[in-house]
Amino acid sequence: MNRIITLLLDLVFQANCKSCGNKMKSDRKVCFCGDCWKAIKTIRDPFCIYCGKQLIIPEEHFCAVCTKRRLSYIDNRSAGIYEGTLKEALHQFKYKGKKSLGKALGDFLSDYIEERGGLDDIDFIIPVPISENKREKREYNQSEILAVLVGQRYNLPVLKDVLFRTKDTAAQFGLRREERFNNVRGVFEVLCSEKIKWASVLLIDDLLTTGATADECSKALLEAGASQIRVFTLARGL
Ligand SMILES: [Zn+2]
Ligand SMILES: [Zn+2]
Numbered sequence: 001m002n003r004i005i006t007l008l009l010d011l012v013f014q015a016n017c018k019s020c021g022n023k024m025k026s027d028r029k030v031c032f033c034g035d036c037w038k039a040i041k042t043i044r045d046p047f048c049i050y051c052g053k054q055l056i057i058p059e060e061h062f063c064a065v066c067t068k069r070r071l072s073y074i075d076n077r078s079a080g081i082y083e084g085t086l087k088e089a090l091h092q093f094k095y096k097g098k099k100s101l102g103k104a105l106g107d108f109l110s111d112y113i114e115e116r117g118g119l120d121d122i123d124f125i126i127p128v129p130i131s132e133n134k135r136e137k138r139e140y141n142q143s144e145i146l147a148v149l150v151g152q153r154y155n156l157p158v159l160k161d162v163l164f165r166t167k168d169t170a171a172q173f174g175l176r177r178e179e180r181f182n183n184v185r186g187v188f189e190v191l192c193s194e195k196i197k198w199a200s201v202l203l204i205d206d207l208l209t210t211g212a213t214a215d216e217c218s219k220a221l222l223e224a225g226a227s228q229i230r231v232f233t234l235a236r237g238l
Contacts, residue, residue, distance in 0.1 A: 018092060019085040029104040031092060032085055037104070040089075041081040042112060043236060051211055052078040052236050065177075065210075073218040073229040076208050078236030079112035086235050090206055094142050102142070106149025109204075109234050113150060121200055122230065125151050125158045128205040128217055129165040129188070146234060147204040162196060162224075163217060164189045172209065180212040188217050193224035201226045209237035 017024050017033035027034030046055040048063035052075070055063060080086045092098040093105060113119060127147035135141055144160060151158040166189050172180050190196075203217055208231070218229040 019088050030098060030101045032089060036085040040084070040086045040108070043078055043081060050075055052076045052208070052233070054081055054236065054238075071211055071215040071218070072222055073203065073211075073214060073231050076211060076214060076231040076233060076236075077112070077116055078208055078233045079109045080235050082207060082209075082235035082237045090142075090235060094138070094206065097138075099140055099145070102145035103149065105234055106146050109146055109232065110150050110153040113154070113232055119150075119154045119156060119202060122154075122156060122202045123199040124196065125156050125202045125204060126163050126196075126217075126221070127158070127160070128203060128213060129163050131165045131168045133168055143205050146206065150202075150204060150232070156202070159192075159195060162190055162192050163221065164191060172212065177210050177212075180210045181215070184212050184216045186216075188220040190220050190224035196221060197225040198227045199225075200228050200230070203229055203231045205231070205233045207235045207237065208233040 015024055015031065016022065017028070017036055018031045019036040020033060022033060024033045029037045043052060043054050046058045046060060047053060048055055048066050049061050050066040050070075051063060053063045053066075082090070089101055089105060093101040125147050127141060127143040130138070130141045130143075144158075147158045150156075165187055167187055169183050169187055172183060175183060201221055203214055203221070205214060208214060214231045214233070218231070221229055
């Protein structure tokens with residue numbers, strides 16, 4: 001009976017996959033067909049042990065950028081490569097109001113965290129905040145949705161009243177590396193800092209490109225008394 005209902009629903013709501021454009025069958029993930037969803041490229045070894053970027057040569061441990069720098073967080077791990085279906089899914093999730101993709105994306109990130117050994121060393125999860133303005137327009141913070149799902153899976157508290165973004169900045173997209181770091185300087189503020197004193201914090205964001213945003217958040221949390229910051233992101237820019 002369930003199968004018949006599913007088939008009927010598919011006939012009535014035969015939407016097209018946002019990635020390949022084909023008609024979707026019953027195994028779809030919101031607006032993506034099952035085949036495209038399964039084809040999302042998870043980041044596997046070898047990757048840069050510092051920033052999580054996919055590497056090609058197995059003997060290497062750091063990407064070209066990380067051989068020359070250290071940021072304020074311990075490391076970043078990203079679940080998937082920011083291209084194809086994952087890139088489109090993030091676009092739909094952030095800019096097209098497809099809040100319902102949050103569950104599938106949160107599960108994808110949570111599964112990846114499990115693969116990478118879980119979160120035994122973490123006390124709290126904090127999502128990278130968006131400005132009040134953006135929140136009003138978008139009605140939700142995509143990173144907070146991901147953080148809540150990870151928190152549920154790992155039974156960890158998610159702190160939403162600690163880290164704030166005090167102003168909007170120019171979009172990071174299209175800026176050069178140094179410009180990205182300058183662009184976010186000083187835009188994060190910590191309130192209720194007593195909650196994170198000596199705590200090991202996991203910062204969660206949707207996308208990591210240069211690491212500028214995560215670095216700035218991490219600096220603010222460390223200055224407020226956190227003992228260490230790790231980062232997990234849904235996607236890693238190439
Ligand atoms: Zn598809
Ligand atoms: Zn790196």
